[in-house]
Amino acid sequence: xxxxxxxxxxxxxxxxHFSAGLGxxxxxxxxxxxxxxxxxxxxxxxxxxxxxxxxxxxxSLKLLIIVYFxxxxxxxxxxxxxxxxxxxxxxxxxxxxxxxxxxxxQDLRSET
Amino acid sequence: xxxxxxxTTGLLLILTGLWGVLTHRNILRIIIGxxxxxxxxxxVAVAIGYVKNxxxxxxxxxxxxxxxxxxxxxxxxxxxxxxAIVIGMAVTAIMLAYTIRLYDSKKTLSIDAFTESKW
Amino acid sequence: xxxxxxxxxxxxxxxxxxxxxxxxYTEQHSLRPLAEGYVKLVPQKLGxxxxxxxxxxxYRAFDTLGEVAVxxxxxxxxxxxxxxxxRPRAAAHSPxxxxxxxxxxxxxxxxxxxxxxxxxxxIIMNGHLSAGGxxxxxxxxxxxxxxxxxxxxxxxxxxxxxxxxESVAGALFVLAGIAGxxxxxxxxxxxxxxxxxxxxxxxxxxxxxxxxxxxxxxxCELSVILDGFRPxxxxxxxxx
Numbered sequence: 001x002x003x004x005x006x007x008x009x010x011x012x013x014x015x016x017h018f019s020a021g022l023g024x025x026x027x028x029x030x031x032x033x034x035x036x037x038x039x040x041x042x043x044x045x046x047x048x049x050x051x052x053x054x055x056x057x058x059x060s061l062k063l064l065i066i067v068y069f070x071x072x073x074x075x076x077x078x079x080x081x082x083x084x085x086x087x088x089x090x091x092x093x094x095x096x097x098x099x100x101x102x103x104x105x106q107d108l109r110s111e112t
Numbered sequence: 113x114x115x116x117x118x119x120t121t122g123l124l125l126i127l128t129g130l131w132g133v134l135t136h137r138n139i140l141r142i143i144i145g146x147x148x149x150x151x152x153x154x155x156v157a158v159a160i161g162y163v164k165n166x167x168x169x170x171x172x173x174x175x176x177x178x179x180x181x182x183x184x185x186x187x188x189x190x191x192x193x194x195x196a197i198v199i200g201m202a203v204t205a206i207m208l209a210y211t212i213r214l215y216d217s218k219k220t221l222s223i224d225a226f227t228e229s230k231w
Numbered sequence: 232x233x234x235x236x237x238x239x240x241x242x243x244x245x246x247x248x249x250x251x252x253x254x255x256y257t258e259q260h261s262l263r264p265l266a267e268g269y270v271k272l273v274p275q276k277l278g279x280x281x282x283x284x285x286x287x288x289x290y291r292a293f294d295t296l297g298e299v300a301v302x303x304x305x306x307x308x309x310x311x312x313x314x315x316x317x318r319p320r321a322a323a324h325s326p327x328x329x330x331x332x333x334x335x336x337x338x339x340x341x342x343x344x345x346x347x348x349x350x351x352x353x354i355i356m357n358g359h360l361s362a363g364g365x366x367x368x369x370x371x372x373x374x375x376x377x378x379x380x381x382x383x384x385x386x387x388x389x390x391x392x393x394x395x396x397e398s399v400a401g402a403l404f405v406l407a408g409i410a411g412x413x414x415x416x417x418x419x420x421x422x423x424x425x426x427x428x429x430x431x432x433x434x435x436x437x438x439x440x441x442x443x444x445x446x447x448x449x450x451c452e453l454s455v456i457l458d459g460f461r462p463x464x465x466x467x468x469x470x471x
Contacts, residue, residue, distance in 0.1 A: 069346075076339040080332070080381055087330055115258045123249040130245060134238045161266075163259050169270055170361060171280040180274070180282075186259075186266040187282045194287065195298045198366050198449065202305040205456050209312045212460075 002054050009051030016044035029093035030085055038078035045070050118159035125152030137222050139214065143207050150200040154193045161186030278426035279359045279435035287364065288441050292408070292419035299401065299448060306452045310459045332382050340382030347375040355446035359435040365442045369449025376454040380461070388458045397451035400444045407437060407444070 023036025049067050053060045086101055125148055132145030162185055169184040171177055211221070218225050262270065273285035287295055355368030380386065411420035421441070427434035 072339060072343055076336055080336050083333060113258070116253065116256060119256055120253045123253055127242060127246055127249060131238070131242050134241065160256075163262060168362070169282040171274050171282075172361070177274050181262060181267050181270050184262070184270050184282070186262060187269055187286060188266055191283045191286045191291065194283065194364065195295065195366055198370055198453075199298060199301055199305075201370070202302055202309075202453070202456065205460075206305055206309050206312070209309045209459070213312060213315075 006051040006054030010048050013044045013047030016040050030090050031082055034078050034082050038074055042070060042074045115159050115162040119156060122152045122155030122159055137224055139211050139221050139223055147204055154196060157189045157193050161189035277421055277435060278429055279438055281359050281361060284358045284364045288438050289421045302452050306456050309456050313459045332384055337382045340378050344375050344378050351375060355442050358442040359438045365445025366449055368446040372450030373453030373457060377457050393451045393455055397448050400448040404444045407441060
């Protein structure tokens with residue numbers, strides 16, 4: 001019974017990882033590709049580790065620490081990459097509506 | 113069965129990396145292809161050392177000293193792969209350094225622009 | 232067009248060779264004689280529960296010294312290639328401080344870098360008891376340094392300190408090997424220090440000491456490689 005729940009969670013995690021890869025191939029723009037890669041693969045990681053915790057309940061604390069590390073590092077590194085890409089002026093996709101970082105930087109410059 | 117699956121995965125990765133190196137024109141994608149070839153080779157090396165129903169060659173509560181020679185997995189390929197991973201990262205670093213200097217000289221990342229070494 | 236055809240032919244031929252390897256490979260049922268010898272000898276003669284670290288740091292320790300030499304050459308090569316013609320690039324940048332990193336990255340680095348450093352020390356020190364060792368711990372030290380470099384872009388790494396530390400660690404490694412020649416069985420034998428109780432923290436002779444030296448050396452080398460990729464600081468253009 002526990003193994004069945006664990007297997008379903010691992011399968012869900014694999015589906016999310018696959019959709020992360022598919023998103024990275026199909027998205028139009030560097031920034032949307034980074035977003036697809038980070039969000040889906042972090043969730044896929046968390047689900048696979050949660051499924052593993054159902055298989056081996058004695059490993060739960062160690063798996064929780066690993067999930068904490070993944071949740072801390074993956075979004076921070078993708079944020080740093082996206083800001084670096086924006087600062088070397090990689091073009092946004094054609095049908096982008098709002099550029100929040102440009103508005104924020106303009107507000108900062110008009111204040112000082 | 114386990115060992116055959118992992119071996120096939122590693123060989124597929126080497127083929128994918130080789131296709132990437134030979135086809136792409138952008139230097140950064142060629143470097144990613146080399147990194148894929150490296151990872152595939154490490155997986156193949158570890159897959160060859162697998163023994164049927166074996167476990168890791170570390171003596172602890174699960175595996176005691178007397179039954180280790182019959183149940184442990186081959187430790188020699190794992191020892192070789194441990195250093196190979198770090199050396200692979202260092203070689204990727206030197207390839208990226210060369211990319212920076214090539215870009216400084218011709219302002220483009222396409223490998224078709226560098227024709228001095230062709231016959 | 233012909234280039235495409237040659238590429239496809241090459242991939243297909245490689246695929247045929249790899250396919251024949253993959254289908255005709257049969258799993259082993261017992262260890263090969265050399266591996267069986269190592270698995271029997273390392274816990275008994277060397278007192279180390281981790282067979283792989285025992286192989287890397289005693290039986291094949293000379294190969295580890297060669298790999299460390301390769302890593303040193305690559306580090307020197309990267310710094311040489313990158314620092315030769317960097318002056319024109321530094322002049323092309325706008326003459327202001329490097330773009331400061333965002334608050335998220337700084338907070339994340341403040342929370343994570345002590346944890347990563349402790350984790351690296353744990354991996355190095357536990358090399359002989361469980362999975363780990365010098366090379367892996369050195370790579371994790373370099374990733375901690377990279378995190379700090381990303382969060383504080385105006386931080387200057389002290390390259391001379393890193394070079395001196397790396398050279399001293401390498402020299403001590405070779406000296407430990409020569410002490411193995413004089414005091415024990417051969418070059419880089421680990422029986423120069425007492426073997427201790429099996430599975431205890433201070434056991435397996437000189438393997439923990441060699442692990443620490445290896446981890447420090449690999450960490451310093453990878454940090455120097457990472458620092459070579461950063462742009463030159465403004466204000467140092469006129470220094471020679």
